[in-house]
Amino acid sequence: MQAFAEYLIAGLLLIGGAFTLIGAIGLARLPDFFARLHAPTKATTLGVGAIMLGSVAYFTVSEGQVHVAEILITVFLFLTAPVSANILAKAAMHIGVARTPETHGNPWDQ
Amino acid sequence: MFARLGFPQPFLSLCLFLVWQLLNDGFSGGSVVMGAILAWMLPQLTRNFWPERPALLKGWLLPLYVLRVLWDIVVASISVARLVLSPRKPRPAFISYPLTLEHPLAITMLASTISLTPGTVSADVSDDQRILLIHALDAEDEQAIIETIRSRYEKPLQEIFL
Numbered sequence: 001m002q003a004f005a006e007y008l009i010a011g012l013l014l015i016g017g018a019f020t021l022i023g024a025i026g027l028a029r030l031p032d033f034f035a036r037l038h039a040p041t042k043a044t045t046l047g048v049g050a051i052m053l054g055s056v057a058y059f060t061v062s063e064g065q066v067h068v069a070e071i072l073i074t075v076f077l078f079l080t081a082p083v084s085a086n087i088l089a090k091a092a093m094h095i096g097v098a099r100t101p102e103t104h105g106n107p108w109d110q
Numbered sequence: 111m112f113a114r115l116g117f118p119q120p121f122l123s124l125c126l127f128l129v130w131q132l133l134n135d136g137f138s139g140g141s142v143v144m145g146a147i148l149a150w151m152l153p154q155l156t157r158n159f160w161p162e163r164p165a166l167l168k169g170w171l172l173p174l175y176v177l178r179v180l181w182d183i184v185v186a187s188i189s190v191a192r193l194v195l196s197p198r199k200p201r202p203a204f205i206s207y208p209l210t211l212e213h214p215l216a217i218t219m220l221a222s223t224i225s226l227t228p229g230t231v232s233a234d235v236s237d238d239q240r241i242l243l244i245h246a247l248d249a250e251d252e253q254a255i256i257e258t259i260r261s262r263y264e265k266p267l268q269e270i271f272l
Contacts, residue, residue: 026191029194031200034245039194045187046187047187066135072129078222082232085225086225089245
């Protein structure tokens with residue numbers, strides 16, 4: 001495999017790993033349930049996207065033919081992540097999960 | 111009779127066809143034939159489940175919108191990552207966003223976009239579909255967030271769907 005491809009793939013995997021790790025740190029560090037919702041819907045999405053690009057690049061270079069099926073993983077993740085975040089937020093508002101005192105504004109009462 | 115044999119939802123058919131090609135790792139004779147059959151059959155089988163078909167006014171703008179959202183996802187991820195790692199505390203807020211979009215599919219797309227982009231998650235839609243409740247992770251100026259969403263996402267969607 002060419003050296004350039006190896007650097008590219010390694011870089012993509014590192015970026016993906018870093019963002020997934022940051023997403024996990026966010027899950028532990030952010031102050032309340034609603035804030036924690038933000039970490040998995042974004043940081044992790046980019047993490048998975050970068051790892052997916054690395055996979056596409058690796059199999060395309062090593063087997064000499066274009067591999068694109070991995071892109072579907074990211075597409076489906078983009079479709080499902082907002083829906084699950086939305087349902088989690090709705091459920092949390094429904095049972096009245098505590099919010100940090102710094103929060104401005106109020107969700108309406110259901 | 112023949113009216114029922116066409117493609118009731120061309121856009122859904124196109125998506126199904128492309129997804130099938132991706133699942134087969136690129137175009138080949140077999141995947142094109144099978145993809146075409148699926149693209150015709152699935153919308154036919156599910157046509158009664160779709161209450162009304164969305165009117166795509168300017169469908170060619172959709173890829174541009176998707177590219178913009180993809181770019182924003184990258185920017186959003188970096189800004190959320192920075193916030194997670196910085197020692198200062200975020201200032202979360204619930205924001206009520208007055209919707210001007212009317213079509214349910216357009217509202218769904220806006221809500222999904224909001225969830226995927228900078229520091230905002232859409233939490234709920236009011237029963238009359240006029241207000242979208244958004245949770246912002248770090249809101250300094252709530253009005254500014256509303257303006258950004260309005261100009262960056264809702265306006266383009268309004269042009270695409272009617």
